Amino acid sequence: MAKESMKAREVKRLKLVEKYAEKRAKLKAEGDYVGLSKLPLNSNPIRLHNRCKITGRPKGYMVFLVNVDYRMEILSRLTVVFSKMDSMVIQHLHLKLD
Numbered sequence: 001m002a003k004e005s006m007k008a009r010e011v012k013r014l015k016l017v018e019k020y021a022e023k024r025a026k027l028k029a030e031g032d033y034v035g036l037s038k039l040p041l042n043s044n045p046i047r048l049h050n051r052c053k054i055t056g057r058p059k060g061y062m063v064f065l066v067n068v069d070y071r072m073e074i075l076s077r078l079t080v081v082f083s084k085m086d087s088m089v090i091q092h093l094h095l096k097l098d
Contacts (some may be wrong), residue, residue: 003056006056006058007051007056010048010049010051011046012042013042014048015050016040016042016043017042017043017044017045017047017048019043020039020040020043021045023039024036024039024043024044027039
């Protein structure tokens with residue numbers, strides 16, 4: 001799990017990116033790089049990280065907004081459940097075949 005301060009910092013960056021997006025686009029179109037350098041560094045969208053919505057982990061972020069480790073944990077739990085169900089079905093089939 002990510003620290004709450006890291007999650008809060010990411011939210012703060014997102015707000016800054018949204019706040020300065022128009023101004024940044026205008027300065028870029030004009031080619032005013034001095035004006036761009038005066039904007040806050042965290043207002044640059046390149047500083048944003050994709051984070052897992054559940055754990056807050058910054059890397060391993062894939063589809064469904066959940067990181068790879070958490071998804072693997074969920075899948076392993078489901079595998080155990082389905083393997084138990086499979087064994088019950090197999091036992092049931094064996095009983096019917098006999």
